[in-house]
Amino acid sequence: MEKVVILGGCGFLGAHVVQAFTRGGYEVQSCSRKNGVDAREEGSLAGFLEKARPAILVNCAHHGGGIAYNAEHSLDIYEDNLMIGFHVVRAAVRSGVNKLVNIMGNSTYPGVSNLYEESEWWNGSLHPSVMASGLPRKAQWVQAWAYEDERGFCSIHLVLPNMFGPGDHLDPSRSHALTALIRKIWEAKNTGSQRVEIWGSGKPVREWLYVEDAAAGIVRAARQYDEMEILNLGSGQGCSVRELAETIRELLGWSGEFFYDAARPDGAPCKVFDVSKMKAKLGWAPPTELRDGIRKTIDWFVSTQHASAAAH
Amino acid sequence: MMKVVVLGGSGFLGANVMEVFRRRGYHVDACSRRTGVDARQEQPLLAYLRRTNPDILVHCAAHVGGIAYNAKCPVAIFEDNLLLGYSILRAARRAGIKKLVNIMPNCTYPGEMDLYTESGWWDGPMHPTVLTYGMPRKALWVHAWACRQESGFESIHLVLPNLYGPKDHFDVVRSHALGALIRKIVDAKQAGIEEVEIWGTGRAIREWMYVEDAAEGIVLATERCNDMEIMNLGCGKGCSIEELAEMIRERADWRGRFIFNTTKPDGAPVKILDVKKMNAALGGWWPQTGLREGIAKTMEWYLRHREAVPSLESPVPVGMAR
Numbered sequence: 001m002e003k004v005v006i007l008g009g010c011g012f013l014g015a016h017v018v019q020a021f022t023r024g025g026y027e028v029q030s031c032s033r034k035n036g037v038d039a040r041e042e043g044s045l046a047g048f049l050e051k052a053r054p055a056i057l058v059n060c061a062h063h064g065g066g067i068a069y070n071a072e073h074s075l076d077i078y079e080d081n082l083m084i085g086f087h088v089v090r091a092a093v094r095s096g097v098n099k100l101v102n103i104m105g106n107s108t109y110p111g112v113s114n115l116y117e118e119s120e121w122w123n124g125s126l127h128p129s130v131m132a133s134g135l136p137r138k139a140q141w142v143q144a145w146a147y148e149d150e151r152g153f154c155s156i157h158l159v160l161p162n163m164f165g166p167g168d169h170l171d172p173s174r175s176h177a178l179t180a181l182i183r184k185i186w187e188a189k190n191t192g193s194q195r196v197e198i199w200g201s202g203k204p205v206r207e208w209l210y211v212e213d214a215a216a217g218i219v220r221a222a223r224q225y226d227e228m229e230i231l232n233l234g235s236g237q238g239c240s241v242r243e244l245a246e247t248i249r250e251l252l253g254w255s256g257e258f259f260y261d262a263a264r265p266d267g268a269p270c271k272v273f274d275v276s277k278m279k280a281k282l283g284w285a286p287p288t289e290l291r292d293g294i295r296k297t298i299d300w301f302v303s304t305q306h307a308s309a310a311a312h
Numbered sequence: 313m314m315k316v317v318v319l320g321g322s323g324f325l326g327a328n329v330m331e332v333f334r335r336r337g338y339h340v341d342a343c344s345r346r347t348g349v350d351a352r353q354e355q356p357l358l359a360y361l362r363r364t365n366p367d368i369l370v371h372c373a374a375h376v377g378g379i380a381y382n383a384k385c386p387v388a389i390f391e392d393n394l395l396l397g398y399s400i401l402r403a404a405r406r407a408g409i410k411k412l413v414n415i416m417p418n419c420t421y422p423g424e425m426d427l428y429t430e431s432g433w434w435d436g437p438m439h440p441t442v443l444t445y446g447m448p449r450k451a452l453w454v455h456a457w458a459c460r461q462e463s464g465f466e467s468i469h470l471v472l473p474n475l476y477g478p479k480d481h482f483d484v485v486r487s488h489a490l491g492a493l494i495r496k497i498v499d500a501k502q503a504g505i506e507e508v509e510i511w512g513t514g515r516a517i518r519e520w521m522y523v524e525d526a527a528e529g530i531v532l533a534t535e536r537c538n539d540m541e542i543m544n545l546g547c548g549k550g551c552s553i554e555e556l557a558e559m560i561r562e563r564a565d566w567r568g569r570f571i572f573n574t575t576k577p578d579g580a581p582v583k584i585l586d587v588k589k590m591n592a593a594l595g596g597w598w599p600q601t602g603l604r605e606g607i608a609k610t611m612e613w614y615l616r617h618r619e620a621v622p623s624l625e626s627p628v629p630v631g632m633a634r
Contacts (some may be wrong), residue, residue: 071461074457074458074461075458075459075461075462077458078454078455078458079398079402079455079458081399082398082451082455086391086394086395090391104327105502110434122422122437122438122495123435123437124434124435125433125434125435125437126434126497131454131457131458132454132457132458135450135454136451136453139394139447139448139450139451140448142390142392142443142444142447143390143394145386145443145444145445146386146389146390146443146444147385149386150385150386150387151387277580278473
């Protein structure tokens with residue numbers, strides 16, 4: 001049985017990736033700070049991998065959050081992600097990993113692109129709101145490229161859009177925008193408030209990938225894709241923050257109004273993936289409809305709130 | 313008196329930068345592996361900076377070579393330069409440096425561009441032959457940007473073309489094309505050899521800046537600039553490898569012929585810096601040394617120091633990757 005180590009396996013995406021590989025018949029081990037491994041430090045991850053000896057290493061570890069969190073912590077985000085990326089590649093090579101599966105965010109694409117095509121990945125500067133988290137991943141790609149060139153090291157690099165689904169960060173400053181929206185609207189409904197404020201104009205269009213689909217796609221790519229060139233993994237469909245808010249309002253059955261605080265930054269105006277390469281290489285597309293995914297996420301979110309209310 | 317530390321101050325460019333700062337009345341220290349500081353590690357560098365307490369830190373340190381060297385050791389080049397940049401930024405912030413002057417090569421520009429204008433710096437992939445050297449320098453710029461967001465940290469970032477001049481690397485593996493050409497042609501003349509092999513087609517166009525001019529421009533920019541957007545520092549003119557070889561042949565009075573080995577890579581086809589921004593920022597300053605004059609000075613130096621230049625064997629790279 002092939003062994004897989006998931007770095008960041010206790011995180012939002014990582015936990016789903018652990019499950020997807022387990023279902024796929026792999027022997028899976030999670031590795032994160034909760035296991036005492038700090039990937040930012042030389043030796044820490046290498047020591048873990050020397051013992052675990054996986055055939056495949058999946059890197060889901062990163063330091064980041066929403067726009068506000070990123071703006072306040074850009075230096076820590078840059079330094080942590082640069083060191084994580086650096087040591088992940090080195091440790092993977094040294095411990096004899098056969099394949100590194102590197103997961104990156106869409107923040108690695110140029111800020112002005114509308115349609116994210118793989119061939120455009122290097123063509124433009126990153127959006128300032130995500131520069132500190134995006135640039136280290138591109139540096140890591142170059143490092144992996146150097147190892148391929150010099151020693152034939154195999155790595156693949158998957159670029160994913162924003163994700164949502166059960167298991168997201170509950171801390172509002174760290175959760176993804178979709179979960180944050182669910183929380184706000186749910187809280188408004190519970191307190192009888194008729195007003196929810198949304199940061200930004202509500203116009204930015206984003207692609208939302210259901211986290212279980214993301215995990216399934218990563219397992220497929222680990223099996224079927226062997227090229228160093230990046231591969232998009234997404235639905236290829238965009239949705240504005242406004243549309244998203246309306247869908248959540250409807251599914252939660254809240255009747256209040258949204259107020260858009262246009263003084264807050266929007267981030268990049270549009271981020272949608274071209275997924276034609278993914279379809280060709282993997283013969284696959286994410287099966288979950290956005291509305292179904294949101295419904296499942298709401299069910300999960302509400303259950304966590306009931307659980308925490310019961311605990312108090 | 314303002315204090316300056318030059319990282320890589322024992323190197324080809326660094327030594328010249330030291331000299332110009334000194335002439336202008338700064339107190340200058342060199343920091344390099346030769347002075348016992350490995351800047352890839354934050355702690356020794358920070359200890360050094362706390363001890364010397366400079367106002368200005370100039371970063372000329374690099375692990376770099378020509379196309380052949382880059383192709384041979386991409387991992388060490390990437391990792392050394394990435395760690396250098398990372399620890400320099402961290403140590404500079406912690407030591408309270410007032411201004412970081414970051415010197416970058418033109419290979420940080422997209423490989424497909426002809427005229428390198430500052431606004432196009434991010435607009436395309438770097439040429440694969442220099443990717444592992446260029447990427448860490450771009451990462452360093454983003455690091456400095458994040459430091460500025462965090463605490464207003466001041467830095468300037470200057471992009472330079474190929475440099476040449478006395479004390480260049482003259483060994484064939486790590487040398488840039490001009491130093492390697494001088495060596496091959498002068499040696500051929502002395503040995504009575506009739507053929508000199510040149511890597512590539514000879515058509516690649518490069519900009520060559522005399523190292524003393526580069527050093528002068530760096531000091532001037534340090535005094536006058538404080539914007540963290542990158543600025544080119546160059547002559548804005550290019551010359552093909554073949555033209556360069558002809559100039560050196562003429563000066564060396566060698567009558568042999570050149571064999572262009574087209575199985576070897578050319579690198580990017582054209583690299584010329586747009587120097588409009590530099591002209592405006594440095595009040596009309598211009599690199600003084602013409603190419604023929606600079607080549608003559610460089611050849612003169614090489615003829616005097618030939619014996620001391622290391623032999624043609626490959627040097628052992630100084631990477632930390634082993």
